Amino acid sequence: MTTATVPDHRGRYGVFGGKYVPETIMFALEELEAAFNEAINDKEFNELFQKELAIYSGRPTPLTKAERLSETNGGASIYLKREDLNHTGAHKINNAIGQALLAVRMGKKKIIAETGAGQHGVAAATVAAKYGLSCKVYMGKEDIRRQALNVFRMKLLGAEVIEVTSGSQTLKDATNEAIREWVASVEDTFYLIGSAVGPYPYPKMVKQFQQVIGHETQSQFTQEHGGKLPDAVVACVGGGSNAIGMFAPFIEKDVPLFGVEAAGLGVDTDQHAATLSKGSKGVIHGSLTKLLQTNEGQITEPYSISAGLDYPGIGPEHAYLHETERVKYEAVTDKEALEALKQLCVTEGILCALESAHAVAYSLTLARSMNKDQAVVVCLSGRGDKDVHTLMDKEGGEYR
Amino acid sequence: MNKRWEVFQNSSDYRFVPYIMAGDPSEEATIELSLALEECGAAALELGVPYSDPLADGPVIQRAGMRGLAQKVNLEKTIELVSTLRKRGLEIPVIIFTYYNLLLQLGENRFLQLAEENGVDGILVPDLPYEESGYLQEMCSQNNLALISLVSPTTREEKLVKISSEAEGFLYCISSLGVTGIRSEFRDGLDEFLRAAKANSHVPVLVGFGLSQREQIHQFENSSDGFIIGSAIVKKIEELEDELLTNREEAIKTFKAYLESLLPVYSR
Ligand SMILES: Cc1ncc(COP(=O)(O)O)c(C=O)c1O
Numbered sequence: 001m002t003t004a005t006v007p008d009h010r011g012r013y014g015v016f017g018g019k020y021v022p023e024t025i026m027f028a029l030e031e032l033e034a035a036f037n038e039a040i041n042d043k044e045f046n047e048l049f050q051k052e053l054a055i056y057s058g059r060p061t062p063l064t065k066a067e068r069l070s071e072t073n074g075g076a077s078i079y080l081k082r083e084d085l086n087h088t089g090a091h092k093i094n095n096a097i098g099q100a101l102l103a104v105r106m107g108k109k110k111i112i113a114e115t116g117a118g119q120h121g122v123a124a125a126t127v128a129a130k131y132g133l134s135c136k137v138y139m140g141k142e143d144i145r146r147q148a149l150n151v152f153r154m155k156l157l158g159a160e161v162i163e164v165t166s167g168s169q170t171l172k173d174a175t176n177e178a179i180r181e182w183v184a185s186v187e188d189t190f191y192l193i194g195s196a197v198g199p200y201p202y203p204k205m206v207k208q209f210q211q212v213i214g215h216e217t218q219s220q221f222t223q224e225h226g227g228k229l230p231d232a233v234v235a236c237v238g239g240g241s242n243a244i245g246m247f248a249p250f251i252e253k254d255v256p257l258f259g260v261e262a263a264g265l266g267v268d269t270d271q272h273a274a275t276l277s278k279g280s281k282g283v284i285h286g287s288l289t290k291l292l293q294t295n296e297g298q299i300t301e302p303y304s305i306s307a308g309l310d311y312p313g314i315g316p317e318h319a320y321l322h323e324t325e326r327v328k329y330e331a332v333t334d335k336e337a338l339e340a341l342k343q344l345c346v347t348e349g350i351l352c353a354l355e356s357a358h359a360v361a362y363s364l365t366l367a368r369s370m371n372k373d374q375a376v377v378v379c380l381s382g383r384g385d386k387d388v389h390t391l392m393d394k395e396g397g398e399y400r
Numbered sequence: 401m402n403k404r405w406e407v408f409q410n411s412s413d414y415r416f417v418p419y420i421m422a423g424d425p426s427e428e429a430t431i432e433l434s435l436a437l438e439e440c441g442a443a444a445l446e447l448g449v450p451y452s453d454p455l456a457d458g459p460v461i462q463r464a465g466m467r468g469l470a471q472k473v474n475l476e477k478t479i480e481l482v483s484t485l486r487k488r489g490l491e492i493p494v495i496i497f498t499y500y501n502l503l504l505q506l507g508e509n510r511f512l513q514l515a516e517e518n519g520v521d522g523i524l525v526p527d528l529p530y531e532e533s534g535y536l537q538e539m540c541s542q543n544n545l546a547l548i549s550l551v552s553p554t555t556r557e558e559k560l561v562k563i564s565s566e567a568e569g570f571l572y573c574i575s576s577l578g579v580t581g582i583r584s585e586f587r588d589g590l591d592e593f594l595r596a597a598k599a600n601s602h603v604p605v606l607v608g609f610g611l612s613q614r615e616q617i618h619q620f621e622n623s624s625d626g627f628i629i630g631s632a633i634v635k636k637i638e639e640l641e642d643e644l645l646t647n648r649e650e651a652i653k654t655f656k657a658y659l660e661s662l663l664p665v666y667s668r
Contacts, residue, residue, distance in 0.1 A: 010531070020500055020527045022456045024552040024577055166462055167452065176455055183456070184578030186554065283501040283527065284453070296474045297505030298452040 006320060011200020013320035019199040021179070021286045028186045033201040035106045040208060045105065052097050053212060056130065057087040059094075061213075063220040063377070068347040069364075076231060076370035078363055080380045081217045083242065084352060090382030091213060091242045092123040092194060098209030100127035103190035110134045110189045114178040116143055116171030116238075117307030118150025119353075119382065120194030125159035127192075135159040138178040140169040143307065150386060168301045171311055175285050195239025196315035199286030203244075203315050210245025217377055218249045225375070232366055234258045235379035236359040237329065238273075238308045240315035242381040251326060259318060260362045262304030263331035273302035274331040275314040276322045284313035290322070305334040305390065306354035308382075336361040338394065341384065353382035354390065402544060404493040404521055405569060408443055409604060415443035415626025416663060417570070417606060418633050419497065421464035422447050422481055423473030425637070429644040429651075433637065434485055436652050438492050440659040443626065444570070445490070446524065449478045449498040456526040458581030460631040463638065475502045476514065483518035493521035495548055495569065500528045508536060512543045522546035522569045530563050540568075548572055553593050560593075564600035571601045572628065575609045575620075582631050583610030586619070594623040617664055632662070 006013040019029055039045040053059040061082040070077045083091040103111055111133050115121030121137040128135030137154055141163050144151050154161050167173035175197075182191040196206040221230050233250055235243035237259040247257050264272035272278065279290040284299060292300045292312040304310045321327040332340075337354060340361035345351050352360060356379070363378045370376065384391070401409070408415070418437045422430050434445055450468030454461065473481075475498055482494050496515070503511055503525060515523070522545060528536065530549065540547040546569030551560050554577065564571055573594055575586050587593075590607075598605045607620045608628030617627050636658050637644070643651035 018532055019529060020532060021529060022526055022552075023529050023550045024554050024574060026529050026531065027554045027556055030556075166459070172453065176453055179455055180458070180579045186577060282504055283499075285455075286527070293501070293505070295505065296476075297499075297502040298469070299501070300452075 013317045016316035016319040020283045021199050024183050060216045061085045076367040076374040079377045083381045084383035092120045095209040096123035096127045099192045108190040111192045112136045113192045114138045114174040118147040125154040125157035138174040140164045140174045142169040195241040196244045197239040207244045211248035213245040214248040230377040231374040232256045232376045234359050234363045236260045236355050240318045246379040257327040259329045260358045261331045262309035263333040264303040271303040273304040276329040277331050287316045289316045289319040308355040332358040332361045351384035354387045356381045417444045417628045419446040419630030421468045422478040423468035423471035424464045425641045444493040446495045446497045449475050451499045458579040464634045479514045479518050486519040495522035497524045524548040561600050564597045570604045570606050573607045582612040591623045
């Protein structure tokens with residue numbers, strides 16, 4: 001396996017990655033890379049990051065054995081890495097804390113961020129409040145309408161939410177707009193990106209700040225199982241941050257890894273967000289990766305019931321892990337995700353995020369194909385409070 | 401260097417290079433607007449390609465791109481438009497302004513072949529910085545096509561020297577941070593930046609991004625060899641959209657009158 005050698009010095013994961021951005025922000029990426037490399041080699045910075053994760057976000061998050069879920073499902077045991085128990089309700093806060101500490105270290109006072117569902121926007125607004133930074137969050141007009149609660153939350157936290165009306169008015173356009181704003185304000189502004197996407201060094205940086213998920217999982221699991229590693233690890237993939245963080249320590253080990261994309265209404269329809277299953281090579285948001293596009297290269301609008309997976313691209317390292325076949329990528333439909341969400345609710349008393357429900361759904365299928373003495377670990381990336389509205393719309397009738 | 405670039409580079413004029421979007425508001429309008437621009441003194445033409453995600457463009461050019469997309473204009477069609485422009489008598493260099501993803505999907509080799517067949521002189525890719533441009537640069541050199549480089553006030557000095565000295569066609573100096581659009585103010589220290597670029601460049605040094613008024617153009621005439629105007633012209637075309645579709649002759653007349661009011665007398 002050659003994964004230890006990626007990314008190379010040009011920020012390439014095989015052919016993927018790189019920096020496809022206007023010349024104006026190239027210096028900022030260099031500056032960021034230098035500051036990041038310096039920070040992660042600084043004991044003090046790492047200790048501060050670990051400390052903030054512990055006393056602010058409540059880490060380590062538990063690894064919960066889903067006893068009743070496993071039993072009713074059959075086959076291998078299912079373990080849940082409880083990122084839903086983080087402050088603000090998802091893994092997004094790990095990365096937001098890391099990048100905000102870096103922004104402070106670099107002397108930047110302003111942060112900007114993009115958001116789709118609003119989870120990363122809330123995480124960014126949260127750390128901005130905590131570290132005394134100003135915060136502008138770019139959000140598509142369509143998403144502002146769909147995610148009114150998170151918009152209000154961001155405002156409560158003191159952030160400015162900027163409505164994006166360009167293009168299709170969703171996450172991809174919000175990201176374009178955040179990058180445009182960064183080009184204009186690059187000298188004093190830190191762009192706090194929300195997933196393992198974007199130009200180098202962002203994919204590497206986001207992985208660095210999210211790999212705490214995988215490292216904790218590894219030590220929790222091995223402690224409980226006399227040094228044995230899990231038999232499979234599963235995570236959902238939007239841009240790919242919770243997945244790459246979960247996979248990080250296992251990539252070089254002999255553990256089967258599964259990334260789960262959103263199949264929306266089905267990968268054979270045009271209503272899905274299955275970037276690796278159905279996309280092709282191209283450039284989006286500064287990175288060469290796989291994306292959903294027309295033959296001519298116009299980027300197309302994805303669809304998923306889960307706003308956090310509703311993204312037409314994917315982080316370049318996932319494109320690489322897909323191409324080298326180190327990770328297997330599967331797609332799960334809206335319907336399958338909803339069923340898994342309900343099953344987890346009634347068997348374990350855990351309402352997970354719709355994004356995470358995609359990973360749960362695949363792990364149920366996977367577990368059934370495995371033996372009773374084996375174990376599957378699922379990254380439960382977030383909690384479902386934010387999705388209650390969507391769930392009421394979809395499923396409400398059942399409970400009335 | 402081809403004949404058209406030779407004329408461009410040997411000119412002693414303060415060069416005017418406009419940007420318009422292909423297919424905005426129709427292919428025929430693009431042709432007539434291009435010819436009008438040449439008639440009013442354009443020394444070269446940048447032809448934009450409609451794209452769903454134009455990261456380096458502000459709202460004016462974004463909207464132009466949407467209009468171009470509605471006309472189903474793509475990279476291949478834009479290149480083919482140049483061949484029509486040549487048949488209709490356009491003599492100035494034409495630079496295709498395209499985002500990298502469109503180029504990737506068409507294929508770099510296919511692009512070069514089409515460019516050659518249709519009379520294209522250069523290409524500008526706003527999201528392909530120097531560091532990522534090695535392969536395309538080599539292919540362009542082999543095919544006698546100018547890959548236009550951009551430098552920004554934030555470009556580090558050693559890189560500025562390198563890019564300036566290797567520039568082909570012309571060197572595009574970005575006058576302000578941010579995306580394309582109309583601006584009322586420019587950065588301090590811009591003259592120094594332009595002089596540093598000029599000191600190292602073998603090709604004309606042009607300033608662009610945000611220019612919309614004659615006074616702004618005058619501001620840079622001692623420190624540069626020409627100027628690029630995009631958003632201001634595209635905005636005018638937007639205003640004339642209906643007329644360009646229904647009463648083109650009249651619209652082109654209005655467009656030319658606008659150019660005369662905009663441009664310094666000597667560059668016409
Ligand atoms: C709970 C949760 N899980 C997963 C994701 C998908 O992002 P990523 O693939 O970067 O982990 C999101 C994004 O908003 C999210 O909120």
